[in-house]
Amino acid sequence: MSSDNLMTLNLKIWRQQNSKDSGKIQDYVLEGVSPDSSFLEMLDQLNEKLIAEGIDPVSFDHDCREGICGMCSLMINGQAHGPERETTTCQLHMRKFNDGDTVVIEPFRARAFPVLKDLMVDRGAFDEIIAAGGFTNVNTGNAPDANSILIPQSDAELAMDAAACIGCGACVASCKNASAMLFVSAKVSQLALLPQGQVEADQRVQNMVAKMDELGFGNCTNEAECEASCPKGISISNIARMNRDYLSAAVKSKAEPKA
Amino acid sequence: MASKLCTYLKASVVKKQVMAVTGLLLCGFLVSHLIGNCLIYVGSDAFNTYAHALTSNKLIYVAEAILAAIFFTHIGLAIKLTVENKKARPVQYYMKQKTGRGATFASSTMPYTGMLILVFLIIHLINFKFGPVYMTQIDGIEVRDLHKTVVLYFQSPLNVLWYVIAMIALGIHVSHGFWSAFQSLGFSHPKYNCGLKLISKLFAVVIALGYIALPIYCYLLGGK
Numbered sequence: 001m002s003s004d005n006l007m008t009l010n011l012k013i014w015r016q017q018n019s020k021d022s023g024k025i026q027d028y029v030l031e032g033v034s035p036d037s038s039f040l041e042m043l044d045q046l047n048e049k050l051i052a053e054g055i056d057p058v059s060f061d062h063d064c065r066e067g068i069c070g071m072c073s074l075m076i077n078g079q080a081h082g083p084e085r086e087t088t089t090c091q092l093h094m095r096k097f098n099d100g101d102t103v104v105i106e107p108f109r110a111r112a113f114p115v116l117k118d119l120m121v122d123r124g125a126f127d128e129i130i131a132a133g134g135f136t137n138v139n140t141g142n143a144p145d146a147n148s149i150l151i152p153q154s155d156a157e158l159a160m161d162a163a164a165c166i167g168c169g170a171c172v173a174s175c176k177n178a179s180a181m182l183f184v185s186a187k188v189s190q191l192a193l194l195p196q197g198q199v200e201a202d203q204r205v206q207n208m209v210a211k212m213d214e215l216g217f218g219n220c221t222n223e224a225e226c227e228a229s230c231p232k233g234i235s236i237s238n239i240a241r242m243n244r245d246y247l248s249a250a251v252k253s254k255a256e257p258k259a
Numbered sequence: 260m261a262s263k264l265c266t267y268l269k270a271s272v273v274k275k276q277v278m279a280v281t282g283l284l285l286c287g288f289l290v291s292h293l294i295g296n297c298l299i300y301v302g303s304d305a306f307n308t309y310a311h312a313l314t315s316n317k318l319i320y321v322a323e324a325i326l327a328a329i330f331f332t333h334i335g336l337a338i339k340l341t342v343e344n345k346k347a348r349p350v351q352y353y354m355k356q357k358t359g360r361g362a363t364f365a366s367s368t369m370p371y372t373g374m375l376i377l378v379f380l381i382i383h384l385i386n387f388k389f390g391p392v393y394m395t396q397i398d399g400i401e402v403r404d405l406h407k408t409v410v411l412y413f414q415s416p417l418n419v420l421w422y423v424i425a426m427i428a429l430g431i432h433v434s435h436g437f438w439s440a441f442q443s444l445g446f447s448h449p450k451y452n453c454g455l456k457l458i459s460k461l462f463a464v465v466i467a468l469g470y471i472a473l474p475i476y477c478y479l480l481g482g483k
Contacts, residue, residue: 176362223362
């Protein structure tokens with residue numbers, strides 16, 4: 001690869017020592033960035049440079065780097081996972097940027113998502129919501145016969161669409177109210193649409209919403225910024241489904257919501 | 260039972276559903292008020308007779324109390340939700356950009372258009388309901404000449420301008436609110452989603468233009 005293509009970037013990165021530190025934006029200049037590298041590889045390159053200079057490297061979340069684990073995050077130039085549609089940060093490539101660009105990199109921000117260090121964010125709140133009801137009870141033992149439970153194709157498709165959620169938290173990060181409605185509704189929908197999810201359906205929606213509220217996420221104002229910034233394109237029709245499921249559960253369910 | 264109701268009323272989803280129901284009821288009020296307004300084009304007697312029929316009926320107090328309750332619920336809950344939403348992100352972004360595929364001007368300005376409508380509502384009540392009282396006779400009955408109050412008020416271009424601005428804000432508020440109410444209540448289906456958004460925008464345009472026409476008509480009418 002010829003060195004002609006290499007870019008120089010002006011990076012503005014959020015640096016924060018720990019969760020108690022107030023943090024600030026720090027400027028860095030990074031030379032020799034290949035347009036073929038991914039955004040995270042660019043950060044790796046920066047960290048190698050910082051380590052060589054004896055500076056504390058920038059902490060950021062990442063894992064599979066294949067766009068499926070939901071671990072990477074980052075607000076890039078004010079957008080969750082950067083400017084590209086339905087793309088996680090790890091799948092965003094530097095060819096989307098130009099030589100000399102200024103790139104602002106911040107952590108996802110919400111009261112329920114405390115910053116641990118630099119760009120690293122604790123999204124354990126999502127795990128708590130799942131633990132509150134995002135599961136089904138199944139019998140252990142032999143595997144059930146395939147196709148013994150009939151599911152309409154359209155329902156299976158919708159459930160799969162909802163199940164595409166990787167729980168990265170971009171919906172919360174991009175929502176002006178830091179609402180977790182898209183995540184919770186996807187996790188409610190993927191089970192509510194299937195026969196296997198019916199036993200706990202009423203309790204599930206009530207308990208997951210109660211937990212979401214308790215954790216301090218904001219309220220949904222139906223702006224659809226979540227859907228627009230979701231790397232998996234989860235639809236806000238899931239939010240409508242959760243709204244009606246909650247209303248129906250509130251009217252007919254014997255159990256009260258418990259967070 | 261009461262505690263169960265309290266638990267539900269504290270849930271984010273239910274608060275939004277109460278906003279939705281009160282919002283839709285207020286849309287209904289907008290329609291009925293607009294139809295009443297249209298009597299001004301028929302003539303002063305028709306307008307005054309309608310106003311008299313409304314205010315002389317004892318049930319008006321019940322209707323006004325219900326309407327006030329709907330308004331206060333919608334406004335009070337809006338304030339509560341907005342405060343909660345601000346608290347949900349205590350540290351703001353250094354840089355935040357919209358995707359351009361989600362939020363609209365209407366959706367991102369709901370609290371501001373809402374506040375403007377509230378200010379308008381208070382001024383509106385002071386100017387008309389509790390405004391200058393003129394009397395006239397229709398078929399030998401002494402009635403309030405509300406028509407005169409309205410027409411005289413709109414002789415000032417500033418009053419017309421303020422009214423027009425407030426009604427544009429109302430149109431913007433309703434254009435997001437109407438669709439949003441259905442989403443909050445759980446109505447969403449590929450069959451009618453597009454239609455619902457279109458109806459929401461059309462409804463907003465009809466409401467805004469419908470209300471804007473009145474002050475302009477009164478201004479052009481002059482003191483006649």
